[in-house]
Amino acid sequence: MNDSLEPQANADATELQAVDRLKTGYERIRKELGRVIVGQSDVLDQLLVAVLSNGHVILEGVPGLAKTLMISTVAQCLELSFSRIQFTPDLMPSDITGTDVIQEDKTSGQRALKFIPGPIFAHVILADEINRTPPKTQAALLEAMQERQVTVGNERHVLSQPFFVLATQNPIEQEGTYPLPEAQQDRFMFKVFVDYPSYEQEYEIAERTTVAAAETASAVFAGSEILEFQQLVRRIPAAPDVIRHALDLVRATRPGEEGAPDFVNKMLTWGAGPRAVQALIVGGKALAALRGRYHVSTDDVRDLARPVLRHRIVTNYSAEAEGYTTDRVIEQLLDVIRPNETDVMRNERFSKLLST
Numbered sequence: 001m002n003d004s005l006e007p008q009a010n011a012d013a014t015e016l017q018a019v020d021r022l023k024t025g026y027e028r029i030r031k032e033l034g035r036v037i038v039g040q041s042d043v044l045d046q047l048l049v050a051v052l053s054n055g056h057v058i059l060e061g062v063p064g065l066a067k068t069l070m071i072s073t074v075a076q077c078l079e080l081s082f083s084r085i086q087f088t089p090d091l092m093p094s095d096i097t098g099t100d101v102i103q104e105d106k107t108s109g110q111r112a113l114k115f116i117p118g119p120i121f122a123h124v125i126l127a128d129e130i131n132r133t134p135p136k137t138q139a140a141l142l143e144a145m146q147e148r149q150v151t152v153g154n155e156r157h158v159l160s161q162p163f164f165v166l167a168t169q170n171p172i173e174q175e176g177t178y179p180l181p182e183a184q185q186d187r188f189m190f191k192v193f194v195d196y197p198s199y200e201q202e203y204e205i206a207e208r209t210t211v212a213a214a215e216t217a218s219a220v221f222a223g224s225e226i227l228e229f230q231q232l233v234r235r236i237p238a239a240p241d242v243i244r245h246a247l248d249l250v251r252a253t254r255p256g257e258e259g260a261p262d263f264v265n266k267m268l269t270w271g272a273g274p275r276a277v278q279a280l281i282v283g284g285k286a287l288a289a290l291r292g293r294y295h296v297s298t299d300d301v302r303d304l305a306r307p308v309l310r311h312r313i314v315t316n317y318s319a320e321a322e323g324y325t326t327d328r329v330i331e332q333l334l335d336v337i338r339p340n341e342t343d344v345m346r347n348e349r350f351s352k353l354l355s356t
Helices: 006-010 013-036 041-052 067-077 093-097 135-147 199-209 223-235 240-251 262-267 274-290 298-303 305-309 317-321 326-336 343-355
Strands: 057-060 082-086 098-104 111-117 124-128 149-152 155-158 164-169 190-193 268-270
Touching: 013 041, 013 067, 013 223, 013 274, 041 057, 041 067, 041 164, 041 190, 041 223, 041 274, 057 067, 067 082, 067 124, 067 164, 093 098, 093 135, 093 149, 098 149, 111 155, 135 149, 135 164, 190 305, 223 274, 240 274, 240 298, 240 305, 262 268, 262 317, 262 326, 274 298, 274 305, 298 305, 305 326
Parallel strands: 057 164, 057 190, 082 124, 124 164
Antiparallel strands: 098 111, 149 155
């Protein structure tokens, strides 16, 4: 693991103060979120990392796990405007982006087109059950997610900054759904699984939510501060060893690639692309800042491997037959690809394991 403190020693004092301010604010955000959300600490951390990295997130979980409440509370803590779009089979692209309408000037009597913004014009967008709407409407999000703008007619309309799309998917009731194509999934920085709470957490949920008064979260940061923190994250240095490790992890997911493990060639049809490397590095920088460091370690990168890679790799029939999920492939990949380990060193380690 490369945890060299040299980049931190060379950092400007103002930058280090900003990291300290972010870490202190992060602890306050966790406290505020804890007043409303029970458990799900890993999910909340990954949401905050995505926000600081200026990325989008897919949240997948069964109904009733507070995904909507989680996202709206994060927006509340960051003092950002929030908009919820319920995706349905009859939703049209203009229902999301907005549309031009003809309006008459009562003074002159002349008619002109006026743009009426849709719900996409907010800082935090909850695309609820995104896989329940046809591809044409799903594609309406692509330009907004990638370019931070929408085009209606011949006019381009710039979206407010910061801008995040947090899409939810239901893993059950797949009849009548429209799975997101791989190209659109790749636009999401993370795919985060929201799991059932533990017994103690579910008891606390039942206790909290069945009383008259409900807790609310207070704002910790303003939208302008989030933009500053996003720039701060981009300035955090990543050592060459950290970048190489992120590259090794991603390239090892590609079947047929030189150095790809045998189980990857056997279990995967398709591997992750360059966006995965970018997500690991930028996400690692954000995670390091939340942990109070002005440098990235390989541990930061490895901690984000699952949410970054699980929607970017495609398993085949062999994997399904042997019970291999994408997460199991990633787990095995993390065990195989070690930091600062060459192919020769890796082969020697495998030989020793086999001999014992």
